[in-house]
Amino acid sequence: MNLFADIRALVIDALDAMTEAGALPAGLSLDNVTVEPPRDPAHGDMATNAAMVLAKPARAKPRDIAEALAERLGGDDRIASAEVAGPGFLNLRLAPSVWQGLVRGVLEAGMAYGRSDMGQGRRVNVEYVSANPTGPLHVGHTRGAVFGDALASLLDYAGHEVTREYYINDGGAQVDVLARSVYLRYLEALGREVAFEDGTYPGDYLIPVGEALAREKGEAWVDQPEEVWLEEARGFATDAMMDLIRADLAALGVEMDLFFSEKSLYGTGRIEAAIEDLRGKDLIYRGVLEPPKGKMPEDWEPREQTLFRSTAHGDDVDRPIMKSDGGWTYFAPDIAYHYDKISRGYDELIDVFGADHGGYVKRMKAAVSALSEGRVPLDVKLTQLVKLFKNGEPFKMSKRAGTFVTLRDVVDQVGPDVTRFVMLTRKNDAPLDFDFDKVLEQSRENPVFYVQYAHARVMSLLRKAEAAGIDTETSAFIAADLGKLDHEAELALAKKLAEWPRQVEIAARTHEPHRIAFYLYDLAGEFHGLWNRGHDLPELRFLQEGDPATSQAKMALPWATAVVISAGLGILGVEPAQEMR
RNA sequence: GGUCCCGUAGCUCAGCAGGAUAGAGCAGCCGCCUCCUAAGCGGCAGGUCGCAGGUUCGAAUCCUGCCGGGAUCGCCA
Structure with a gap:
């Protein structure tokens, strides 16, 4: 039930009748006719722009059309008055019985009141959070998690078939760093002296992971080279981190439908298949990129690399998909991942990223456009920073000092409901102030x-x-x-x-x-x-x-x-x- | 320098597929709060919508160019 849609239908019917009667020429497009609440309630309950939109194609004066329309609408018992105003607006006042009926309608529909079928059952994939599995979620992730989750629910409510998805970045170098860090915690758990150098994750949250590993492996990995333990430690550590992240999300009330592993794309031919698809479209080539305009990096040197012709799909420059050591760049599995999403038959893809990933939007869109041959739209939503405050005072975060604020910290202090609501009190692309005290006031x-x-x-x-x-x-x-x-x-x-x-x-x-x-x-x-x-x-x-x-x-x-x-x-x-x- | 986002009241921000006299909260000013449904209520004031062009019957909204702030910028994800 949507009263605005009902009244719009009434207006459209009246316009059709006017066409029938010869008061309007046949074949006019009514698509731009709207029925909306006027900005000023003194203007009535609803206003339609029909006369203004149709004046030109009908070669008539807007006020004349509006007068004729008003007359027809006045015959409906839902319309208490229809007045022409301003440049050709038609202001409608609805009978009290309409509003009373609306209240009854709300009660009859219950929680379904407001549900829409605008989505027509279209399948939408919403990917959000997708944080590296290297530690607990922090405040920034929290905003993305809340935003993505609410967007997914919203689309569901509006008649889409929604999948909530998390892309696990478990294939890159950061996972090796994680594995080495866990290895140190493992040694520590066995009573060895260890030092956490730069390039390792010193967080306390890895202590229990190291302890668990010690219980499982005993002394087996001590004094052994990486070849022996790195791969297994990687798997062990990412599993542990994903358990942690899942628990964090659960604390916030976020439940994913699917966790998609980047690693699952490697060694299975799936990346190659995606790239081959692009190659078949003549979008992969060996070439040398121009240096970025204006700003010349100090160590710049021309280099031949394997490139994706993303400029053919709206990007500014072509993008490398292979490193000089022959390995894929991070972009290659991203392409394969989106290829997978497309092949799963979605009608629309949405990626929720932090604002610091804004630079990847164009290339991602280019990839999806190329892979789906323009069939599947990708919308990338960026969530801006969350600035923390405590009673009006900025709250400094520092990873080094161990004072970075986790999702858990926030949820534990103010609860999931407050966290979620507050995260949505700004639009996604505006920075958000989060004051631990004020949100509880x-x-x-x-x-x-x-x-x-x-x-x-x-x-x-x-x-x-x-x-x-x-x-x-x-x-x-x-x-x-x-x-x-x-x-x-x-x-x-x-x-x-x-x-x-x-x-x-x-x-x-x-x-x-x-x-x-x-x-x-x-x-x-x-x-x-x-x-x-x-x-x-x-x-x-x-x-x-x-x-x-x-x-x-x-x-x-x-x-x-x-x-x-x-x-x-x-x-x-x-x-x-x-x-x- | 390129790209993307942002710029609206003193402050923090909304502004719907372009629509009429641009809104809210806070702060400011003026009243009210022995009755009642505690976590106040009512009112007033406050704006060249960053600037300049353009499209349009009509622009905060769309386009172009500037100015200011932020993010980002080839083998890191």
């Missing part, structure tokens, strides 16, 4: 609290209603006389609820889950506003003492609000609060 300026408080208030209302002997089953609210919801303040809240399906579609289309968080904040504000009006106007209170019938009608509105808040928070992966403590 119980005040209006804290959106997490403000939204949760709205939900908790409704729950408290329900408890009170129940205590007063009122039937609080949803069916009872649906059956109530909703015609009693006729105050402009009540209708205003209903109108906000009507926007929900629209916001879902916009957020899904733009791949911007933060819009859900902003909408919920808005909705909560509208709800608190109505609640506050009850201070001065007792007839606006939801519970009317001694009048269960009216109470039931009045409570349909907050209950519908709670349903939408729950659905919205559900997309964000946040549990709605039953009460505030």
